[in-house]
Amino acid sequence: MEKTILEKVKEAEAMFSDYEITGNELARVQKLREKLENQKVTVSVIGQFKRGKSALVNGILEDEVLPVGIVPVTAVVTTVEYGPKSASVHFNNGVVKEVAFEEISAYVNEQENQDNRLNVTKVAIKTPSQFLESGLTFVDTPGVGSMHENNTEEAYAFVKESDAVIFTLSVDSPINQIEIDFLKNAKEYAAKFYFAVNKIDAIAEDDLQSYLDYCRKFISELMEVDEIMMFPVSAKMNIGIDDLKNTILEDLKAESSRILEESTKLKLHDIVISALSQITFYRNALQMTGVEFDKKFAEIQSFFGQLHDETAMLPAALKANAAVCEAHSNDVKNRLTAKVKELFGIDYHYEIERVSDNSLKKDQQDDIVAQVDEICDSLNKTLNTVFMHREENTYVVARRINNLNRLVRKLVQMRDEK
Ligand SMILES: Nc1nc2c(ncn2[C@@H]2O[C@H](COP(=O)(O)OP(=O)(O)OP(=O)(O)O)[C@@H](O)[C@H]2O)c(=O)[nH]1
Ligand SMILES: [Mg+2]
Known part of the structure; x- marks a missing residue:
């Protein structure tokens, strides 16, 4: 029997939760499931x-x-x-x-x-x-x-x-x-x-x-x-407003489940395509030669250092300005996203958390440096988790690549299903 769309969404959710690199897609698919379950x-x-x-x-x-x-x-x-x-x-x-x-x-x-x-x-x-x-x-x-x-x-x-x-x-x-x-x-x-x-x-x-x-x-x-x-x-x-309004209400009464299912199908398709590109890049990164990978890892580490230095050198007046700091930390996140994309081909998703208007007081002037370091640290941790398996023996890496290949096949099948 053909799977229901809810089953497909749950299947995708399980797949994405197995990989750090599909965190973005996992969040999107969870939202889809909730909407479907609540018929919203x-x-x-x-x-x-x-x-x-x-x-x-x-x-x-x-x-x-x-x-x-x-x-x-x-x-x-x-x-x-x-x-x-x-x-x-x-x-x-x-x-x-x-x-x-x-x-x-x-x-x-x-x-x-x-x-x-x-x-x-x-x-x-x-x-x-x-x-x-x-x-x-x-x-x-x-x-x-x-x-x-x-x-x-x-x-x-x-x-x-x-x-x-x-x-x-x-x-x-x-x-x-x-x-x-x-x-x-x-x-x-x-x-x-x-x-x-x-x-x-x-x-x-x-x-x-x-x-x-x-x-x-x-x-x-x-x-x-x-x-x-x-x-x-x-x-x-x-x-003509009543006519439009009543048609929509009648349609929703008669077929809101069908509309939701149909729209979920379309959205799932989009998410699967984006997961596929993430996984493909990830697999490529895992298959990189040691020399190539080490070079890229060193490059991002030096980029972290560069961001730290740039931030530390900001004039005190700017560091004390909440709006400037907000803009700066966002700038750092955007530049890191671009760097990860450039080096590893992967979309690294940041939850953009901003400093709230009044939380950065004058006496916390140096906080922006700590904040930038924290942003870099957390990305570093994620990259380490993502690529941890490279450090393990070739058998483990080969098995992981095999799993990824299987996942890609499943995603391709999902993408091509009508
Ligand atoms: N003659 C006429 N003007 C209309 C009608 N509906 C809207 N307008 C006018 O069209 C202009 C734009 O209306 P809005 O509702 O702001 O248009 P909008 O599409 O929301 O515009 P954005 O938010 O900028 O994308 C306003 O000057 C309205 O008064 C209408 O039924 N007839
Ligand atoms: Mg408008």
């Missing part, structure tokens, strides 16, 4: 900047929770779930701050939080909207394609977490290459697509019909399906 569906609104995504989210929620504007606005992912009204801002140093609804814009809005200089990872809102009652997570994302590249990156990253998407187009512009590329990418991760054609209040009925015909034909071909679900709407004038 994520519906996100995605599209090019200024198509009216945030206005549409407000329309669907029947509440003006999100900022909307003529200039690029959304700079941060905003998740919305059912509950008594509340909002919390999650920063990438791990701090979570409760804020009032009126303050949301200060964190989400590109014009106020430029290039996300506040380092917000997401804003999580709760509100008692009927649309959210079934327990879904509704998400407004930054738009792709504006000059604010950070927003495009955020949007691309969040698509990977979406199960269903409302792809938002607008009648004031024919579908363009930026949207095509984004849609093609979204197709690799999300299982269900709703196409909202927004701003229909802005054009005449005849023009609207031609626009809809054109879009329907073009997108069906792109999505390789006979029919797409398209909803002409006006978020501004509240036209």
